[in-house]
Amino acid sequence: MVFRAFTTLGTGDAVEAQARGAISVLEEMTDEGEPVISAYRAVQDGPWLLDILFTDTTADAADLWLETAREMVPNLPDFQIDPLAERDWVAESQRQLHPVFAGRFTVHGSHDSAKLPPSRWNIEIDAGRAFGTAHHASTKGCLIALERLARRPGGLGSVHDVGTGTGVLAIAAERFGAGPISAGDIDPVAVRVADRNVRATRTLTPITLRTAAGPFRRADTVFANILARPLIAMAPRLAHAAKRTLVLSGLRRSDRRRVEAAYRSRGLVVAERVLIEDWVTITFRRPGGAIAPHADALPGTRLVVRV
Known part of the structure; x- marks a missing residue:
C-alpha cells in the first residue's frame, strides 16, 4: 500500500524558504529514498504544498x-493521510510544475514538451529528487547570468558546474556553444538525474558528469548554485577553479556581503548581480582575463558517471 501525507504550508517567499528548509531536514530521515519528499505549487504563485509519499511501509510506520x-520541524501544519493506489508519485508531483522562462530559456518538464513550440532554447528537466527546475529564484538567476555571459565577446568558453542538481546549467551552457563542459554534485542521486536529463536533451557537446564534493576541474566559467556557508568554505577551491569568471548563487541578499568578501580576498571582483525576490546571483571576474594555466584536474573526485 502507498500512503500520501500532505499539508499546505502557505504562500509567499518566506513559505518557500520554509519548504526548502523542511525538505533539507526531513530528507535526513529518509532511508534509501523512502519516503519520497517533495514541495511544489500546483499553480504559479499558489500555495506551497508539502508531500510525503510512503511507497513501501505500513500505516503505523x-x-x-x-x-x-x-x-524535527517545528510549526509544521497537520498532515492529511490518504491510502493510494500504486503509482509513480514523483512523476505525479513533477506534472504539477509549470514552465519557467529565464531570459530566452524555457525550462519545462516532459509533461509540457508537446505543448511548447520547438526551440533550441527549450530545456526539458525532470528533477526527481534533484534541485534545479528553474522554479527557484537562484536557478533562474544563474540562467540569466549565463545568457549574459554567453552573449559577450569570448562567450562562456569551457564550463564547470558545481552542485549541478538536475544538470540544467550545464545543458544551458551547451545551448550557447560552450565547451568542454563538466558538472558534478555531492549527491549521487542528483548526478543520475542530471545524466538522464543530459541524455534526454541530446546535447551535441558531451557533458562530463561526476559525483564530487566541490570542483573537480578548472574552467573558463564556473557556476556554483549551492548555499552561502558551503560557498564561503569552498572559496579557495572555487576561486582557483575559475580561470576567468565565477557565478555564485543560492544566496539570500543578507548573505551577499560576506560571500563577496570571501571571494574578493581571492583576487576576484564583482562584475554583476542578478536580484530576484530575496535571492542574489553574483558574477565575479578575474582582473586582466584568464590566469596562467595550471593542471585542469582538481583533487577530491570519485565515480565517473558519464563522459
Missing part, C-alpha cells in the same frame, strides 16, 4: 515517521 518529522 508512516504515522511514527510523521510524528518524528513534526518534532
